[in-house]
Amino acid sequence: MNKEGIHYKEAGKFEETRFEKIHNIIFESSLEASILVAKEIANLIERKEEINEPCVLGLSTGSSPIKVYEELVRLHKEEGLSFKNVVTFNLDEYYPMDKNNIQSYHYFMHDHLFNHIDILPENINIPDGTVCFEEIRQYCIDYDMKIKSYGGIDFQLLGIGRTGHIGFNEPGSHINSGTRHVTLDHVTRRDAASSFLGIDNVPRKAITMGIDTIRRAKRIVLLGWGISKAKVIKKAIEGEITSNVPATYLQEHNNTSFVLDSEASSALTRVQTPWLVKSCIWTEELKAKAVIWLCELTQKPFLKLTDKDYNDHGMSPLIAKEGSAYDLNIEMFNKLQHTITGWPGGKPNADDTNRPERAIPDKKRVIIFSPHPDDDVISMGGTFNRLVEQGHEVHVAYQTSGNIAVSNEEALKFAEVSTFLNASSTESENIIEFLKNKSKNDIDSVEVRRLKGWIRRSESLGATRYMGVPDENVHFLNLPFYETGTVKKDNLSEADIKIMCDLIENIKPHQIYAAGDLADPHGTHKVCLDSLFEALKVLKPKSFMNDCWVWLYRGAWHEWETYQIEMAVPMSPDQVLKKRHAIFYHQSQKDGVMFQGDDAREFWVRAEDRNRETAKKYNDLGLADYAAIEAFKRYHF
The missing domain is CATH 3.40.50.1360 (Rossmann fold)
Incomplete structure (x- = not known):
């Protein structure tokens, strides 16, 4: 052609x-x-x-x-x-x-x-x-x-x-x-x-x-x-x-x-199954991808795959390279098993050779970056809870105000309560008048945006207090790119990157968690992740960055593929319930959320279903049966 x-x-x-x-x-x-x-x-x-x-x-x-x-x-x-x-x-x-x-x-x-x-x-x-x-x-x-x-x-x-x-x-x-x-x-x-x-x-x-x-x-x-x-x-x-x-x-x-x-x-x-198309260079990631694919196709765990299974499904070159199905199966089983840890911050006084995180320092400084004021608990609430309970210094940084996701009805309710508490509040009266007369084309006034931002902020503080994080460790960055009052956002600027750099340099973290969910490549998550990547480029020469590891989680829509997961944090039924309660603190995003996306389920239901599905995939591959698992992939900068 x-x-x-x-x-x-x-x-x-x-x-x-x-x-x-x-x-x-x-x-x-x-x-x-x-x-x-x-x-x-x-x-x-x-x-x-x-x-x-x-x-x-x-x-x-x-x-x-x-x-x-x-x-x-x-x-x-x-x-x-x-x-x-x-x-x-x-x-x-x-x-x-x-x-x-x-x-x-x-x-x-x-x-x-x-x-x-x-x-x-x-x-x-x-x-x-x-x-x-x-x-x-x-x-x-x-x-x-x-x-x-x-x-x-x-x-x-x-x-x-x-x-x-x-x-x-x-x-x-x-x-x-x-x-x-x-x-x-x-x-x-x-x-x-x-x-x-x-x-x-x-x-x-x-x-x-x-x-x-x-x-x-x-x-x-x-x-x-x-x-x-x-x-x-x-x-x-x-x-x-x-x-x-x-x-x-x-x-x-x-x-x-x-x-x-x-x-x-x-x-x-x-891309998904290149071994069905051409001869492959069998990298470690491609091997894991292929073997997990074969397990899912044959509905067998790792240790039950046979030479015939590999040969029947276009993977004979892999077996020829590895020697036998037996050896390869054990290698893949061990590789995935080593991703599982109940100690996301590293286990003190333990051999960390086959663990996803370092044992030292045993108490780490951690920043959890959350693009919106609820991504932290939706996407990694169980891991968040573990980090706090295991004594790490956990900081949460909300990158945007999330104000556009608060409905006018929700804002009106809070403004009316405000007038009851403070009868002389002219600002509250202005907000009420604006919201009652707002047309579809009207962009929220600065006062309305401020109120909506405070609604999200108060909900976030409720969740972080419930998780045991002191208020001084909760940071509201309000990155400027987001503050347009409309769905369309500005491009990332030097001001955004400086805010990110200043926080990281001030805390000097051993761990950073960030949203790697790029379901919408032009959405807020993408810009927030880019702001982190740009900040890491600026800060890379700093000596404290040598001890900083970055872990990426995904949002409520998609999870990492099993072969991509480098740290899997199991959750008990009690932790699943605690994560759910933390999400419930974000009341403005519950029951008719404005940005539902392509999934009619509420965010807490999506998150639980996703975590259960990850645990089921691990169990189907022959590993332990957990109630739920949160998954992470390490970013090497």
Whole structure:
């Protein structure tokens, strides 16, 4: 196939296998990939300008293309890239939706791209969410005809939804569909709920380019970031063409590339089970991954696998290398067993040769970084409890205020209580008046944001006191990148990194725990983790950092794969219950939480189910049967 932009091959991981029906390139980070996609678009714009032709771009919205747009803006401002010969057609828009609504794609595109470049306003085309219902059909026909009048789309940028939708072409969309009025899938609406501050505010309808409109583009690049997209990416690339996964229609387009990060590509056969595709270099991690996969496939524990099991499932080269199933099984059993410890801070006066943590110093200084004011107890509440009970100096650092996740109703309740306690409080009265008259487009006032932040802070202190941490060891960092009052956050700044550095340098920890959950690669967790990584780069030359180990936990959505786990902390039934009670202190995030994500269960239920599932996986592999396990992976900086 003729693939433009094949220069990605040099920077990313590119291999086509018999399983794959769409060309794809894998990058370690979405940022690196986004820069290269922007470069391909810029090169196309410049080539078209040289031959005095318009460059027709099909553009998408959502979190996936944000970094592409940021790089295009940079190329315009710093390297003189002009957009005067560019004509754009956006994929979709909610319906009904006013252009000035901050949730509209019209607002999104101008905020992220159009307001910062020299594109001619008349060359911008975005479906109109205000067109009257009786005129929608003709409007959609005219939209397609306008695209054709320019000779079609030269480059179409796409994202992909968890339903497999491209644009808003939901499951059931026909391959010959044109631009049209559609009803959104419930999963799509649930995924958009965070942007609308609740699913009830997400429109049920939209206008979208059709599958046929998209497939007529000369070049298509689909962006896929984050582990939440891994399953649908696999279906789109390796599955049969079906209307149930509309992205599979792209298999019949002769110039499509999927540009993926490592998380989004993790379910592809060549990534998940490379031994089924080609000869492998058997690293220690790959060995563990393969043997655990075989145990799960055969439903056998480590010590019951046979040479035949390995041979029957494409792993004979591994056995030939290792000598026998017997030797390999024992090695893998011991490796996983050594991850288990009831002493996450290290066991004093014990041989730590086969333990995940050092015995010395026996009392450690520990920082638990929590992106939001509840991630600490949701994700590692049992380990948190162990560290405190075993006498370590535990500090908790809440990186953001979490104020945007407090509902207006919750804030109003506290403001009204405040007026009862202090009848002369003008600020409380102002807050009440603001909240009662607030419209969907209004950004919270500074006073409301402060109140919502204090609600989260008070809940956090309740939980940390319950865990036995003194108030002076609880740090509210309020990183500036978060404090925008909207779902859209600022980029990480030097101010954010300095706050992180100052805290770490002041405490000089022996252990740092941080959220390594990147389910949303452009979300708060990602930025908070980046702030830690940048701080570690700055502090690495400091002598105290030689004694500092970093452990990454994951959030309520995903757990580390078993082969990735380097420390597994078992929990007794009593500890599971104590963790649950700690989570319950975060009352504003219970019973109708605003940012539920793609899972209808409450956070405490998700956490318990996840911890139980990890324990079950260990038991199924032949290890001890625990009530629950929290898992960690060490980060080497």
